[in-house]
Amino acid sequence: MLRYFLSRLLTFVPTFLGVTLISFAFIRVLPGDPIIAMAGERGVTPERYAELQEQFGFDRPLIVQFWDYFTGVLQGDLGQSFVTRKPVWDEFFTLFPATLELSTCAIILAVVLGLPAGVIAATHRGKLFDRLLMSSALVGYSMPIFWWALLLIIVFSGNLGWTPVSGRIDLLYYFPNVTGFMLIDSLLSGQSGAFGSAVKHLILPSIVLATIPLAVIARQTRSAMLEVLSEDYIRTARAKGLAPARVNGLHALRNAMIPVVTVIGLMVGTLLAGAILTETIFSWPGIGKWMVDSIFRRDYPVVQGGLLLVAVMVMVVNLIVDLLYGLINPKIRKR
Amino acid sequence: MPLLEIRNLTVEFTTAAGPFRAVDGVDATVDQGDVLAIVGESGSGKSVSMLAMMGLLPWTATITADRMSFDGRDLRNLGARERRKVIGRDMAMIFQEPMSSLNPCFTVGFQIKEALRQHLDLSRAERHTRALELLDLVGIPDPETRLKAFPHQLSGGMSQRVMIAMALSCNPRLLIADEPTTALDVTIQAQILDLLSDLQRDTGMALILITHDMGVVAETAQRVQVQYAGQKVEEQPVRSLFQSPHHPYTAALLSALPERATERRLPTIPGVVPGQFDRPQGCLFSPRCAFADDTCRKVDPPVQGEDMGFARCHYPIATPAKEATS
Numbered sequence: 014m015l016r017y018f019l020s021r022l023l024t025f026v027p028t029f030l031g032v033t034l035i036s037f038a039f040i041r042v043l044p045g046d047p048i049i050a051m052a053g054e055r056g057v058t059p060e061r062y063a064e065l066q067e068q069f070g071f072d073r074p075l076i077v078q079f080w081d082y083f084t085g086v087l088q089g090d091l092g093q094s095f096v097t098r099k100p101v102w103d104e105f106f107t108l109f110p111a112t113l114e115l116s117t118c119a120i121i122l123a124v125v126l127g128l129p130a131g132v133i134a135a136t137h138r139g140k141l142f143d144r145l146l147m148s149s150a151l152v153g154y155s156m157p158i159f160w161w162a163l164l165l166i167i168v169f170s171g172n173l174g175w176t177p178v179s180g181r182i183d184l185l186y187y188f189p190n191v192t193g194f195m196l197i198d199s200l201l202s203g204q205s206g207a208f209g210s211a212v213k214h215l216i217l218p219s220i221v222l223a224t225i226p227l228a229v230i231a232r233q234t235r236s237a238m239l240e241v242l243s244e245d246y247i248r249t250a251r252a253k254g255l256a257p258a259r260v261n262g263l264h265a266l267r268n269a270m271i272p273v274v275t276v277i278g279l280m281v282g283t284l285l286a287g288a289i290l291t292e293t294i295f296s297w298p299g300i301g302k303w304m305v306d307s308i309f310r311r312d313y314p315v316v317q318g319g320l321l322l323v324a325v326m327v328m329v330v331n332l333i334v335d336l337l338y339g340l341i342n343p344k345i346r347k348r
Numbered sequence: 349m350p351l352l353e354i355r356n357l358t359v360e361f362t363t364a365a366g367p368f369r370a371v372d373g374v375d376a377t378v379d380q381g382d383v384l385a386i387v388g389e390s391g392s393g394k395s396v397s398m399l400a401m402m403g404l405l406p407w408t409a410t411i412t413a414d415r416m417s418f419d420g421r422d423l424r425n426l427g428a429r430e431r432r433k434v435i436g437r438d439m440a441m442i443f444q445e446p447m448s449s450l451n452p453c454f455t456v457g458f459q460i461k462e463a464l465r466q467h468l469d470l471s472r473a474e475r476h477t478r479a480l481e482l483l484d485l486v487g488i489p490d491p492e493t494r495l496k497a498f499p500h501q502l503s504g505g506m507s508q509r510v511m512i513a514m515a516l517s518c519n520p521r522l523l524i525a526d527e528p529t530t531a532l533d534v535t536i537q538a539q540i541l542d543l544l545s546d547l548q549r550d551t552g553m554a555l556i557l558i559t560h561d562m563g564v565v566a567e568t569a570q571r572v573q574v575q576y577a578g579q580k581v582e583e584q585p586v587r588s589l590f591q592s593p594h595h596p597y598t599a600a601l602l603s604a605l606p607e608r609a610t611e612r613r614l615p616t617i618p619g620v621v622p623g624q625f626d627r628p629q630g631c632l633f634s635p636r637c638a639f640a641d642d643t644c645r646k647v648d649p650p651v652q653g654e655d656m657g658f659a660r661c662h663y664p665i666a667t668p669a670k671e672a673t674s
């Protein structure tokens with residue numbers, strides 16, 4: 014198991030190098046210029062432009078700039094935002110809990126609904142539930158996220174007035190930021206109604222963000238279950254006189270989980286990408302919105318640092334998934 | 349009263365290409381402590397008829413029977429919940445592919461104890477003791493370690509022993525072994541068959557042994573039932589079947605047998621078992637039968653009396669096989 018872990022860890026190195034390079038290159042291949050963007054409507058004089066270029070180091074060759082960035086990264090220094098002058102690192106960790114909270118809720122929602130739905134669809138193959146689920150999964154998977162988000166906002170916030178349109182909590186609540194997770198902080202604050210407000214704000218963004226993972230997990234669970242259900246050991250389990258719930262929910266699902274966990278791991282990347290859009294629509298103050306804003310401002314350090322951190326995060330999650338995979342699949346664990 | 353009695357069992361599958369009758373009017377009777385062998389080529393409905401009894405067929409199967417009783421209980425209208433109390437406890441089954449018949453995600457111990465927990469009222473410690481006892485019974489050395497093993501760490505023979513231990517966990521009255529050795533090496537085959545024979549003798553349970561191997565039949569069984577294309581074509585005690593088969597199919601199987609059968613598969617007879625689309629009229633064996641005439645090709649054969657081994661044939665062979673084939 015340890016060797017398995019270390020070998021997985023080793024594959025980090027080239028990926029990390031690649032990600033550093035790509036995050037550096039990505040923002041620079043976009044047309045536009047951070048200095049012009051910062052200057053805004055006022056414009057800048059050529060002298061001032063040259064001065065700023067020198068100040069930010071844009072006058073030096075790209076390779077030198079990259080080297081600076083790279084050595085900085087190795088020392089844990091991601092630079093400062095051009096706009097706020099605050100370290101990228103600090104900004105990231107101020108905003109990250111919001112994204113983490115949203116993504117966690119979304120993935121929990123997707124797993125909690127997707128797994129049983131897939132199992133039931135597989136055990137009732139071809140029946141009404143199966144068909145309904147598979148068609149909705151197809152729709153959910155192919156639906157444009159922003160359109161779906163707007164639809165939900167119109168119905169639940171606009172027509173029914175059940176949920177708020179944006180933000181993480183009503184402005185009338187104010188309490189100290191302890192964990193960065195609104196659900197926990199609102200509970201800790203002890204203010205009545207704060208928790209409820211936080212939940213209300215989370216519902217729509219979570220649903221929107223969970224939609225694609227939910228569709229993928231349900232479909233993947235169904236197909237994995239269908240494959241497993243025709244295995245000999247399922248017949249053995251039934252021949253023991255076990256109840257269908259135990260045969261399907263334990264003997265079959267445990268095996269079907271092996272491919273499903275991999276898919277859930279892959280969804281984390283998709284989830285962060287989805288978070289960018291979702292956060293922008295719901296004005297959710299997380300890293301998704303932060304990065305989109307920074308791209309528009311051509312805030313190079315934020316974009317490249319943010320991308321790098323997100324990529325590392327995805328890599329770490331994938332590593333965890335690999336370990337989990339080893340845990341549920343005894344054939345790997347014992348190697 | 350026999351332990352197991354089946355009359356006119358028919359299983360029809362609904363397939364995309366229309367209904368398919370995999371089992372067609374099969375009878376079987378097994379008494380307490382009996383060993384019945386069922387032989388027949390691939391596709392003759394041996395597994396399907398046993399799975400039908402266990403209630404393990406998919407919903408596409410329609411099962412009908414005039415009688416299907418086990419231990420005085422009518423299996424035909426037994427509810428799913430009631431049936432689950434019988435199978436795995438009084439009636440157990442082991443399968444052809446031991447390696448894939450154990451769940452790869454759970455330890456041997458878990459899978460054996462699970463059967464115990466399902467049917468018996470034992471404490472955790474008692475289950476553990478019983479599991480060790482069972483592994484010992486089926487000849488697995490070092491049971492304590494083996495209980496913690498995962499199926500992929502076991503050989504085929506070991507897996508089949510575990511399957512047997514699991515099937516025997518609640519002291520069944522009837523064990524159905526569906527080609528328990530086909531997937532194993534020849535030397536292991538003999539070991540597993542000896543084990544099954546010994547266990548059968550020691551526990552006094554009844555055993556239905558499905559096999560392709562006439563040698564196994566001769567060594568293990570008391571009675572043999574020959575199945576062809578979903579029908580029972582002959583049934584006799586082992587000794588008399590080998591001496592004087594009455595159905596031409598049985599005779600062909602035996603005459604094609606090499607000196608003292610150690611072959612894994614049944615000897616080959618020209619032609620194939622009819623499937624869904626090439627079912628002949630009249631006698632199902634007529635296209636491959638050396639003795640068939642127009643009657644055989646048009647009229648369903650009658651079932652002969654016990655003196656003719658219940659042969660399903662218009663012209664059962666009356667003389668001993670040696671004279672008929674020489």
Ligand SMILES: Nc1ncnc2c1ncn2[C@@H]1O[C@H](COP(=O)(O)OP(=O)(O)OP(=O)(O)O)[C@@H](O)[C@H]1O
Pocket residue numbers: 361363368370388389390391392393394395396397406408623
């Ligand atoms: N679920 C099913 N749906 C449709 N047809 C089936 C199904 N299961 C089995 N059959 C068909 O029923 C027939 C009898 O199958 P069965 O498995 O009982 O044969 P068998 O005598 O056990 O053969 P073998 O010696 O190869 O195990 C075969 O033609 C098979 O294709």
Ligand SMILES: [Mg+2]
Pocket residue numbers: 394395396526527
């Ligand atoms: Mg079979």
